[in-house]
Amino acid sequence: QITLKESGPTLVKPTQTLTLTCTFSGFSLSTSGVGVGWIRQPPGKALEWLALIYWNDDKRYSPSLKSRLTITKDTSKNQVVLTMTNMDPVDTATYYCAHRPAGIAVAGHFDYWGQGTLVTVSS
């Protein structure tokens, strides 16, 4: 049974750096083809993909946010960490991490999602 859970601050100030941790179980990030992604959703708005890290430490970022994002993994702890710099009120959103199953497609899709964590950016 695959589960994922996001953790991190619920409130950050403008210009600060956000660090979110995804702790997962039921799979290993050392298994060929597997990945973990981050997706966010501002209140009342659409899903937006942020980043994806693969079993081989390959990383992909949203082109529009690439300069602000860093994704890393700790396979021994079953964790993936996302950092986003220079936070702004427009970054207020629910942040999800999700499991990317092994497959042919490079980007692929997400078959298991965490419950999400709401991050508010305000002074």
Add this chain to the structure above:
Amino acid sequence: SYELTQPPSVSVSPGQTARITCSGDALPKQYAYWYQQKPGQAPVLVIYKDSERPSGIPERFSGSSSGTTVTLTISGVQAEDEADYYCQSADSSGTSVVFGGGTKLTVL
């Protein structure tokens, strides 16, 4: 940047068929996926690789692809199907994930 276009809303009566489209230039090359999201909940995958249905998803959910448009079809819509639906794919290089803007399905 690459975009996937969905209608903002679709309305159907119970028992009817709902069709939600998603358009994008790279869809002939890249698979499409569909997610259902109910208020306050995380998205749930309902279709993968254009037309495959994950285990546990009712048979009334189906997907199809034609050129630059993919379609999620819900046959015999039930009240519980009222939700937001998002398509997802990748850009032409296959390396960036892209979500559509979402479609709110209302069951009248």
